[in-house]
Amino acid sequence: xxxxxxxxxxxxxxxxxxxxxxxxxxxxxxxxxxxxxxxxxxxxxxxxxxxxxxxxxxxxxxxxxxxxxxxxxxxxxxxxxxxxxxxxxxxxxxxxxxxxxxxxxxxxxxxxxxxxxxxxxxxxxxxxxxxxxxxxxxxxxxxxxxxxxxxxxxxxxxxxxxxxxxxxxxxxxxxxxxxxxxxxxxxxxxxxxxxxxxxxxxxxxxxxxxxxxxxxxxxxxxx
Ligand SMILES: O=C(O)CCC(=O)C(=O)O
Ligand SMILES: [Fe+2]
Numbered sequence: 001x002x003x004x005x006x007x008x009x010x011x012x013x014x015x016x017x018x019x020x021x022x023x024x025x026x027x028x029x030x031x032x033x034x035x036x037x038x039x040x041x042x043x044x045x046x047x048x049x050x051x052x053x054x055x056x057x058x059x060x061x062x063x064x065x066x067x068x069x070x071x072x073x074x075x076x077x078x079x080x081x082x083x084x085x086x087x088x089x090x091x092x093x094x095x096x097x098x099x100x101x102x103x104x105x106x107x108x109x110x111x112x113x114x115x116x117x118x119x120x121x122x123x124x125x126x127x128x129x130x131x132x133x134x135x136x137x138x139x140x141x142x143x144x145x146x147x148x149x150x151x152x153x154x155x156x157x158x159x160x161x162x163x164x165x166x167x168x169x170x171x172x173x174x175x176x177x178x179x180x181x182x183x184x185x186x187x188x189x190x191x192x193x194x195x196x197x198x199x200x201x202x203x204x205x206x207x208x209x210x211x212x213x214x215x216x217x218x219x220x221x222x223x
Contacts, residue, residue, distance in 0.1 A: 004072040006079055014080050018154030018203035023195050025073040031194035035137040037064035038096060038217050052100060052215065060219070061093035068094075068135050068219065073196060077223055080198045081130035094219040097134070099145035099210045106143040106211045111150050111183055111204035113157065114222070116175035124161050124174055127201040129222040134199075136191040137217040145216025146208060147197060148186035153204035156181040161202070178204060 006022070013020040041060045044051040069090040078086040114132060115122040122128040140146045160181040161168040168174040183204045189197065199205060210216045 004075040004079075006076050010076075011079070014198060014200070017149075017151040019149045019151075019197060019199035019205070020080070021189060021191055021195055021197050022076060023192060025076060025196055026068050026070045026194050028194060030067050030070065031137055033064040034062075034068050034135075034219075035193070035217055037062040038098070038137055041065070041096065042098070046214070054100060056096055056098040056100075058096060059093045060096045065094060065096075065219065066090060066092070068137075068194075069221070073133075073135075076196075077131050077133060077198065081223055083130070088223045091221050094135075094221045097207065097218050097220050099207060099216040099218075101210050101213055101215065104209065104211075106209050108186065108188075109148050109206035109208045111148070111153065111178050111186065111206050113171060113175050113178070113202060113204060115201070116171040118170075118172040120172075122171040124168055124171055125165070128171055129201050132199050132201065132203075132222040133220065134197040135219040135221075136193065136195050136197075137219070138193050138214070140189070140191050140216055141212055142188065142190050143209070144212030144214075145210030146189040146191060147218075148188050148206045148208045149197070149199065150183040150186045150204040153181065153183040154200040154202040156183050157202040157204060 010020045042056050074088045077088045115128040
């Protein structure tokens with residue numbers, strides 16, 4: 001099996017920005033089948049908004065959803081997660097994070113880092129996970145639920161964490177003080193169906209409102 005060749009642009013973007021959006025890790029038929037499976041997991045029909053839930057953020061393990069984690073995907077996850085030429089294992093399930101349309105005007109979201117729930121007690125160092133991924137199951141137009149990501153925030157947040165390792169020993173204490181990290185302005189992604197956002201454990205990001213007419217359907221998984 002050949003290792004999926006990630007372009008050097010993706011690698012440098014990931015190092016400099018703390019995230020990169022990668023296309024072509026799964027065929028369109030795989031992403032389309034996963035989208036259909038997502039609708040079936042939600043017990044809702046795409047053409048009938050009356051059947052849509054208000055929110056849907058839960059684990060899903062439909063085989064057509066797991067099929068998104070192709071060899072190419074797993075190899076890129078390993079490369080960006082710092083284990084080049086290894087291959088991460090396919091997950092048994094993934095977290096669906098679907099964002100339903102709102103009629104409210106679009107507002108920029110605030111930043112957070114993951115694994116920052118106090119009760120979960122994740123430590124900041126060593127990093128609580130090697131790489132996180134968001135897999136988008138349909139095209140996302142501007143302001144229609146594309147994830148907000150703060151370029152370079154992983155470095156600013158690491159500097160903050162290193163400035164007081166005792167105070168910021170836990171992800172939740174660090175997350176509370178992100179305003180002190182001066183992370184600047186976010187980029188609002190407009191991914192296409194099947195695109196995968198890879199992001200670093202200290203990359204500031206946020207879910208953003210969907211002012212479109214269709215739900216934003218996506219999967220989150222971390223290694
Ligand atoms: O839905 C998104 O675009 C991001 C969600 C997120 O960051 C989270 O649930 O931790
Ligand atoms: Fe998050």
